[in-house]
Amino acid sequence: MTSQPRILDTASEWLHSALSDPDGDVVLTSPYLSYIVCRSIADAAMGSSRSWTLCTVLDPLAVASGFLSVQGMALMLDAGVEVRNVDRLHAKCFILGSRGMLGSANLTGTGLGSSVNANRELGVELDRDQLEEARTMINAWPSRSVSKGDLDDLAVQAAGLPKPTPGMLDRDEDSALFDVERLLADARDPERSLWVKVEGGAPVLDQWRQEWRFANPGSKRGDRWIGEPAIKTGDLVFICATGTKDCYVVVEVTTDPELLPEDYVEWAAYREGEDSERWPWVNRTRPRLVPSSLIGFKYEDLRGGKKLPRGSRFRLSPEEFVAGVRVLAQGATE
Numbered sequence: 001m002t003s004q005p006r007i008l009d010t011a012s013e014w015l016h017s018a019l020s021d022p023d024g025d026v027v028l029t030s031p032y033l034s035y036i037v038c039r040s041i042a043d044a045a046m047g048s049s050r051s052w053t054l055c056t057v058l059d060p061l062a063v064a065s066g067f068l069s070v071q072g073m074a075l076m077l078d079a080g081v082e083v084r085n086v087d088r089l090h091a092k093c094f095i096l097g098s099r100g101m102l103g104s105a106n107l108t109g110t111g112l113g114s115s116v117n118a119n120r121e122l123g124v125e126l127d128r129d130q131l132e133e134a135r136t137m138i139n140a141w142p143s144r145s146v147s148k149g150d151l152d153d154l155a156v157q158a159a160g161l162p163k164p165t166p167g168m169l170d171r172d173e174d175s176a177l178f179d180v181e182r183l184l185a186d187a188r189d190p191e192r193s194l195w196v197k198v199e200g201g202a203p204v205l206d207q208w209r210q211e212w213r214f215a216n217p218g219s220k221r222g223d224r225w226i227g228e229p230a231i232k233t234g235d236l237v238f239i240c241a242t243g244t245k246d247c248y249v250v251v252e253v254t255t256d257p258e259l260l261p262e263d264y265v266e267w268a269a270y271r272e273g274e275d276s277e278r279w280p281w282v283n284r285t286r287p288r289l290v291p292s293s294l295i296g297f298k299y300e301d302l303r304g305g306k307k308l309p310r311g312s313r314f315r316l317s318p319e320e321f322v323a324g325v326r327v328l329a330q331g332a333t334e
Helices: 012-020 035-045 060-064 070-078 128-140 148-159 171-187 262-269 318-333
Strands: 026-029 052-056 082-085 092-096 099-103 123-125 194-199 212-216 219-221 224-226 236-241 247-253 281-289 313-315
Touching: 012 035, 012 092, 012 099, 026 128, 035 052, 035 070, 052 070, 060 148, 070 082, 070 148, 070 318, 092 128, 099 128, 171 236, 171 281, 171 318, 194 318, 236 318, 247 318, 281 318
Parallel strands: 026 052, 052 082, 194 236
Antiparallel strands: 026 092, 092 099, 099 123, 194 313, 212 281, 219 224, 236 247, 247 281
16 A cells, blocks of 8 residues: 555556455445456455455346346355345445555446446545445445345346336446347347357457348258248347357347348358358348457357357347346447
């Protein structure tokens, strides 16, 4: 600690350093939590000899809006972090042994300053007396311990919320959050099917930021093409890269399968390794959820630990799709 408390405009490096080896018990307070930050905390807490406590507020609207990660809190519970619900919590305070910071930043990429579109935040380091006073105040807050069952109930409540109306959310988050809300609402449409589409190679984020397409396998029986995929206009699709197993983009299908469209055939002819005769059925797409960068969200995370099956496409349950969108949304809204 310095003799004169430092004022910080980003908290990411400070928190990363403090998490690496806390010299005492840990208490963190934040109403909003992103999956990525939760995972960092869980990794630090796993096997630690210190006591770890996180205070947050179980707000279904925050979950539905992409501010609060249920999966992230579950990771922390698995790592031995005590998660506590504090009604009307707004404070953001990070106490890690003899180090402490108080400020405006939530435990999200936008708050800590680690995301591309970071908020403008301020925080101040606490001296030892201030740190202990803050710890005493936090411990005095009425609170209750959170269980996995509480998280399951929270996810159900969030899934049942209507789409937010303008004014319900902070203005600087509106655009991305409303996009996520529209996507979640569309995923509940029984006329749409939900899919994973496996694409070869490494992830290519920029390709999916515009109208694009994916191809599906097929074959000929005599003069007739067979194997037309069931993916249709309006379906929602997670794109997964075989090279890294990242599930990193959600797109909406804008056409029923087209057989060997001319632009695709010409494109494939100039691409090494592309065989339009082997992959003749093409669906066109538009972007629905594209994070600013990869967040390390793997296929096994999307399917609750299940391995990637063989095949280029397969269906997701609504629960799998919605849970995946909420994780991926952290990368789009941070």
